[in-house]
Amino acid sequence: xxxxxxxxxxxxxxxHYTREYFDITxxxxxxxxxxxxxLLLCGKEYHELANWLIVRLxxxxxxxxxxxxxxxxxxGFLSExxxxxxxxxxxxxxxxxxxxxxxAWLGNPSVDTIKRxxxxxxxxxxxxxxxxxxxxxxxxxxxACAIQSIIAPDCVxxxxxxxxxxxxxxxxxxxxxxxxxVSYGIGLLESEGEx
Numbered sequence: 309x310x311x312x313x314x315x316x317x318x319x320x321x322x323x324h325y326t327r328e329y330f331d332i333t334x335x336x337x338x339x340x341x342x343x344x345x346x347l348l349l350c351g352k353e354y355h356e357l358a359n360w361l362i363v364r365l366x367x368x369x370x371x372x373x374x375x376x377x378x379x380x381x382x383x384g385f386l387s388e389x390x391x392x393x394x395x396x397x398x399x400x401x402x403x404x405x406x407x408x409x410x411x412a413w414l415g416n417p418s419v420d421t422i423k424r425x426x427x428x429x430x431x432x433x434x435x436x437x438x439x440x441x442x443x444x445x446x447x448x449x450x451x452a453c454a455i456q457s458i459i460a461p462d463c464v465x466x467x468x469x470x471x472x473x474x475x476x477x478x479x480x481x482x483x484x485x486x487x488x489x490v491s492y493g494i495g496l497l498e499s500e501g502e503x
Contacts, residue, residue: 311361345490359489366500371457371464372467374492374493375410375457381488406451406454417458
């Protein structure tokens with residue numbers, strides 16, 4: 309798909325990302341989506357824009373897979389030795405249940421699976437009040453946003469937010485997390501074929 313000024317204006321209601329995108333790609337003209345994504349990965353300061361763009365290019369199933377990758381990054385973060393007490397306290401188990409529900413939906417996108425995902429959303433949101441440390445609130449935020457990718461298929465900003473929160477300093481072990489997520493998103497985009 310060609311990324312054009314007209315397409316961006318429709319996707320970017322306030323114009324913030326449109327201006328930034330054209331500042332970065334000036335001189336390249338209209339670009340194919342995968343080529344544009346690779347260009348944005350060249351500079352760390354462009355990763356947020358790449359995240360915003362990729363969730364608008366992916367189809368629903370691929371967006372769920374992208375959001376699940378963010379949840380799995382949080383699980384990796386929480387499995388580090390210094391977070392063992394949180395794992396026993398249920399934060400890790402809550403995030404793992406969210407990942408399991410998302411995997412179940414990917415295997416069987418049925419009404420029953422969506423009901424299960426809804427229950428996980430309620431559990432995750434209740435946990436926000438119980439979790440003290442800020443990283444725990446971010447972890448639950450990633451999970452809640454990721455679940456929205458199933459419940460509200462047209463709400464691409466929830467997927468964007470899940471990836472963004474998983475790459476924040478409070479919730480990420482690897483500062484290159486956003487680059488890894490967007491690279492994964494490019495792979496998803498390539499596997500689903502250009503739209």
